[in-house]
Amino acid sequence: MIQSEVQDQVISRDELFHQWEGHRKLTRRTLEAFPEKELFTFSIGGMRPYAELIKEMLSMSEAGIEGLVSDKWHEVKEGDHFGETEYAARKQYLLDRWDALTERIAERWHLIPEGRFQEMTLAFGQYNDKGYRLLLYFIDNEIHHRGQGYVYLRALGIEPPPFWDRP
């Protein structure tokens, strides 16, 4: 464990928000880049199709923003058993749900109480960690699974959106 003597601010709340927002924009572009059918059916090495990874990200971030604001950590029910729905409509559903959450995060961010990021917080009844670690887990998990989506796209012969382009 190193201990630095300098204790300056490294990143502000608003900067952390924009970091998350930038990653969410890139993940949305990656979702858009998938052909409708392959989004739900294509996978490598027994992994989940990209749509399932997107649902995990949605579920985690939907519950996550609510938890950070209110300290109520309810798992979000997937609620999207598509049945016989056409792939195009399913993809649109995921895009719409993504956009709704992006708006919700922007609206709710300033309601995260002062101190939450440095407080120990029991998330989902089982993860006891500081608020910033929980949030970085949501973001890092998204980057991780999006990177996997990039491999799926390449394997399908599709150029993924540039990784560095996160305004």
Place this chain on the structure above:
Amino acid sequence: MIQSEVQDQVISRDELFHQWEGHRKLTRRTLEAFPEKELFTFSIGGMRPYAELIKEMLSMSEAGIEGLVSDKWHEVKEGDHFGETEYAARKQYLLDRWDALTERIAERWHLIPEGRFQEMTLAFGQYNDKGYRLLLYFIDNEIHHRGQGYVYLRALGIEPPPFWDRP
């Protein structure tokens, strides 16, 4: 652009260090998990083998810690054209270089000057951004490429190390 009224500390310098360190440990375990030959030869969809992704991470982080400390941003020369070297020795070279850098980052971290993370910094003569954004780019790029390594491992029938295990 949202503007929060609350300006509390969200993450300290030392916490940011441990965040980076935790990811580097997981990336090392992912490197270890690869069979020696496939580390250098296996790829999907025309992408680079995992060894090349590791070299990119090494190069970026070796130059990156130096740049954050001294504001001198020299690209690190790859310097590892293996020629006819055996795969086992090449893998060991990457692991050793990884470990040396891990030590170096731990030694140098406290030398990053106060204010660097919030200063605009011109990295590598072309990326003009705040210090924290540069560092998060190094980390996020590592998570992104490591996620791709997970797909390679799964495609090879190998279980990757658990993503959540980053002490």
